[in-house]
Amino acid sequence: MKKEEERATSERAARSEFAERRRGGEPEASAKSGERRRTPGRRATDAIAPIDVQDAFVALTDGILIVDSHGKIASANPAAFRILGEDRLRGQKFEELLLVSGATTVQETRGHRVRRAWFPREDRMGVLEIVSTTLGQRGWLHTVRDVTAQAELLRLKEDFLLQVAHELRTPIAALTATLDLLYDDALTMSRDALGSMVSTLRRSALRLEHLVENLLDAGSIEAGTFQVRAMPTSVRQSLQDALVFVQPLLDSKRQEIVTQLHAESDRVLADQRRTSQVLANLIANASKYSPEETKITVSSATREGFVRITIADEGPGIPADEQTRLFQRFFRSREVRDQAGGLGLGLTICRAIVHAQGGEIGIESAPGRGTSVHFTLPKARQLTEEAATE
Ligand SMILES: Nc1ncnc2c1ncn2[C@@H]1O[C@H](COP(=O)(O)OP(=O)(O)OP(=O)(O)O)[C@@H](O)[C@H]1O
Ligand SMILES: [Mg+2]
Incomplete structure (x- = not known):
C-alpha cells in the first residue's frame, strides 16, 4: 500500500512538473528532487542517482499516455502530443481515437497489448505502434511510437x-x-x-x-x-563477351545490333568481365524495353583521355521526371514496369562498375525518341607501346 502511495505521489509530481514546463516555467519540484538525490552518506563521485522520472518523461521520443479507469486521457508527455496532435487528444477517449484509426492487435498477453494503427502525419499517413500495459484499477499506460519507417x-x-x-x-x-x-x-x-x-x-x-x-x-x-581489377582491355572483346549473354534476347525479338566501334577507341583501362557486364546490362535494357525488329547501336569515340561508349535504342524513351531516379536501386519506370520483368538493379550496378573504373555514366532520353546511355572508360596506351614495355 505504501508503495502504491509513493507511486501516486511521484506521478502527481511528474504531472505538475510537466504542466509547469509546458507553461514555460522552471519546475518547482526540481530543487527538491535534486536534494532527494544527494542521499547522506553516499559519495557524490561514484553514486548513480535514481532516474529522474520527470526528466525522462519529458525527454522520451516515444509518446506516453496515462488513461484513467473511465478511458479518459489523464496525462501525456510532449512526444504523445507531437505524435498524435494536441487537438486530437484533448477531451478524447483514447480507445475511440484508436477505433477511428482502425487499430489492429498484433500481440496480446494478460495486461499487455500491442496494436498498430494508421495515423495522419504532416506529409502522409503513418503507422503507429501502441503498447498498452494495465495499471490495474487506475487505468492503462499506453506507449505510442511512430514506426512508419520500419x-x-x-x-x-x-x-x-x-x-x-x-x-x-x-x-x-x-x-x-x-x-x-x-x-x-x-x-x-x-x-x-x-x-x-x-x-x-x-x-x-x-x-x-x-x-x-x-x-x-x-x-x-x-x-x-565491390571491387574491379582494371587492366588494358579491348572494348570490342568486351562487347563480344556481352553478346554471348544478350544475343538470345536480341534474337527472340528479332532486333539487330549495329556496331560503330573505332580502332583508336578500342584500348581501355578496365576490368574486362565487368565492362562486358555493363554492356550486357545496357544492351539487355535496350532490347527489353524496345519493340521487336528495332535497331540497337553501340558506338565508341575518344575524348580527352577517355573512351565514350554509347548504346542507343529505338524504344519508348523515359519521361523526364523519372530520369534522375534511374540509377536508384529497385527503381523501375511506371511506363515499362508491366511490360518487361526486372529488379531495377542493372543500372545501379553499371554505375558502380563505371565509377570504380574512374568513368562516368549518363542517359539521354525523350519519350517517343528512344534512349541513349553512355559511359566512359580511361583510355589505355596503344598495344604496340604495351608490348614494348612488357
Ligand atoms: N533503354 C531503356 N529504355 C527505356 N527505359 C529504360 C531503359 N533502360 C532502363 N530503363 C528504365 O530504367 C529502369 C531501371 O533499369 P535497370 O536496368 O536498373 O533495371 P531493370 O531493367 O528494371 O531490372 P534489372 O536490370 O535488374 O533486370 C527500368 O526498369 C526502365 O524503367
Ligand atoms: Mg536492366
Missing part, C-alpha cells in the same frame, strides 16, 4: 522478395517445361526442333545467371566490398 522498410523487403521470386519463376518454368519435352521426345525430334529447345534452355539459364549475379553484386555494392 513498416515501409518491411513492405519494401516483402515486395522485393516477391519480385525476386517472380523473376526467378519465369526462367525456371521455361527450363522445366523444355526439359520435360526433351525427356519425352528428344530421340525422335528433328535437329531444328532440338536446336530451338536447346536455345530456350540456354536463354533461361543465362537469365538465371544474370539475375543471381545482379543480386550478389547489388549486395556487395551495398556492403562496400
Whole structure:
C-alpha cells in the first residue's frame, strides 16, 4: 500500500512538473528532487542517482499516455502530443481515437497489448505502434511510437522478395517445361526442333545467371566490398563477351545490333568481365524495353583521355521526371514496369562498375525518341607501346 502511495505521489509530481514546463516555467519540484538525490552518506563521485522520472518523461521520443479507469486521457508527455496532435487528444477517449484509426492487435498477453494503427502525419499517413500495459484499477499506460519507417522498410523487403521470386519463376518454368519435352521426345525430334529447345534452355539459364549475379553484386555494392581489377582491355572483346549473354534476347525479338566501334577507341583501362557486364546490362535494357525488329547501336569515340561508349535504342524513351531516379536501386519506370520483368538493379550496378573504373555514366532520353546511355572508360596506351614495355 505504501508503495502504491509513493507511486501516486511521484506521478502527481511528474504531472505538475510537466504542466509547469509546458507553461514555460522552471519546475518547482526540481530543487527538491535534486536534494532527494544527494542521499547522506553516499559519495557524490561514484553514486548513480535514481532516474529522474520527470526528466525522462519529458525527454522520451516515444509518446506516453496515462488513461484513467473511465478511458479518459489523464496525462501525456510532449512526444504523445507531437505524435498524435494536441487537438486530437484533448477531451478524447483514447480507445475511440484508436477505433477511428482502425487499430489492429498484433500481440496480446494478460495486461499487455500491442496494436498498430494508421495515423495522419504532416506529409502522409503513418503507422503507429501502441503498447498498452494495465495499471490495474487506475487505468492503462499506453506507449505510442511512430514506426512508419520500419513498416515501409518491411513492405519494401516483402515486395522485393516477391519480385525476386517472380523473376526467378519465369526462367525456371521455361527450363522445366523444355526439359520435360526433351525427356519425352528428344530421340525422335528433328535437329531444328532440338536446336530451338536447346536455345530456350540456354536463354533461361543465362537469365538465371544474370539475375543471381545482379543480386550478389547489388549486395556487395551495398556492403562496400565491390571491387574491379582494371587492366588494358579491348572494348570490342568486351562487347563480344556481352553478346554471348544478350544475343538470345536480341534474337527472340528479332532486333539487330549495329556496331560503330573505332580502332583508336578500342584500348581501355578496365576490368574486362565487368565492362562486358555493363554492356550486357545496357544492351539487355535496350532490347527489353524496345519493340521487336528495332535497331540497337553501340558506338565508341575518344575524348580527352577517355573512351565514350554509347548504346542507343529505338524504344519508348523515359519521361523526364523519372530520369534522375534511374540509377536508384529497385527503381523501375511506371511506363515499362508491366511490360518487361526486372529488379531495377542493372543500372545501379553499371554505375558502380563505371565509377570504380574512374568513368562516368549518363542517359539521354525523350519519350517517343528512344534512349541513349553512355559511359566512359580511361583510355589505355596503344598495344604496340604495351608490348614494348612488357
Ligand atoms: N533503354 C531503356 N529504355 C527505356 N527505359 C529504360 C531503359 N533502360 C532502363 N530503363 C528504365 O530504367 C529502369 C531501371 O533499369 P535497370 O536496368 O536498373 O533495371 P531493370 O531493367 O528494371 O531490372 P534489372 O536490370 O535488374 O533486370 C527500368 O526498369 C526502365 O524503367
Ligand atoms: Mg536492366
